[in-house]
Amino acid sequence: MPDLPAQLARLNLTLPTPPAAVASYVPAVRVGDLITVSGQLPMRDGKMVATGPVPSATSIESAQDAARQCILNGLAQVGHLIDNDWLRLTRVVRLGVFVCSDAGFDQQHIVANGASDLLFELLGETGRHARAAVGVIALPLAACVEIEMTVQIAGVAHN
């Protein structure tokens, strides 16, 4: 299992403080050895990094950057549930990548690679996941991308 804090530092990245739940749903749920993370939007320092459909309002490159932010936000939620004990993260299982798209845009997989490549850079084989990447007409708060994540963890406390 990789040293996530060291890899984040190497890439000059930091995990945000995970926002607390403010609604009837929660940012992440653990059941057994799986954590399901709610769809993450590309918020950074309290604002959306890019809004509107790709490519007319958001370039592919900006959307890839936004996808990376979604991953950082999702990892922060995982860290919150495992007390940042990253040795417990054994596998990223699945990403659901929803790219706000113009009709005819057919490069959702390239946008999603922003997320996938970052996970591999940070976590190596542990970060290699299954994924579905699709183009949607609109997203909450006009986000250009939303990503949900399922990860496997070890050493689960009984509760």
Added chain:
Amino acid sequence: MPDLPAQLARLNLTLPTPPAAVASYVPAVRVGDLITVSGQLPMRDGKMVATGPVPSATSIESAQDAARQCILNGLAQVGHLIDNDWLRLTRVVRLGVFVCSDAGFDQQHIVANGASDLLFELLGETGRHARAAVGVIALPLAACVEIEMTVQIAGVAHN
């Protein structure tokens, strides 16, 4: 674990009779302690409660009501698999909320709150779930919203 029938009665709600499977897929599948419920449409008494995209054809408020109906329909499917032994329902794990949206509509999370808030009202902490809410261009039978659900159950019979 909450008393779902009492909570439904308090809110003057009833679960529908779960429609039987009529196709090559089924309304819900149990594997281990998880039940995966198929995407539920907002059918009530055999008809769709609201059709077409939000907000041009369906208001946000109508879409929230439709989202609540999807949850009632999904809970009915869960109840069918657990013989309405609601003490076995230990956690709502995840919702996938697909809102039929006009381009530029950015309040899918508000529509989804109709579903999330109802689950919390009915089930308390047991009902707090992870979710992804996205905007889609179209849905089966022109539904304004479709919701899939994963729940955890206890006391599983061996099979």
Added chain:
Amino acid sequence: MPDLPAQLARLNLTLPTPPAAVASYVPAVRVGDLITVSGQLPMRDGKMVATGPVPSATSIESAQDAARQCILNGLAQVGHLIDNDWLRLTRVVRLGVFVCSDAGFDQQHIVANGASDLLFELLGETGRHARAAVGVIALPLAACVEIEMTVQIAGVAHN
């Protein structure tokens, strides 16, 4: 558990050679007794069988055929993970079916039946699954449909 190779032969179908992973994500991940298969596109012999939205660019019938190809491609990925030991396939749990749709198209479930019916033909009760079928504005490489799949397997080697 059904004899998948015999059923494929009966229908005059073959599973493709599963493409190797060429990116930071993988075609399928196994965790415990579940395999999560990445979103499959309707590639056949290296080309997309149908592109563009239903029904303006792709007919419902063509999209159903494409959905079947997605299933064959997904089963090939499952087979790769279980060394084509199909007796280990105990249940298809869930399909996520994303149909590239024109606004107003409301027959995503009919397209998805192409996938569901094939699974039932090939696998009988083992192939009966939960599913969500939705309409999306665009898909990678202009595919008309993308399908992700979760299956349960038995007899898992410890690793």
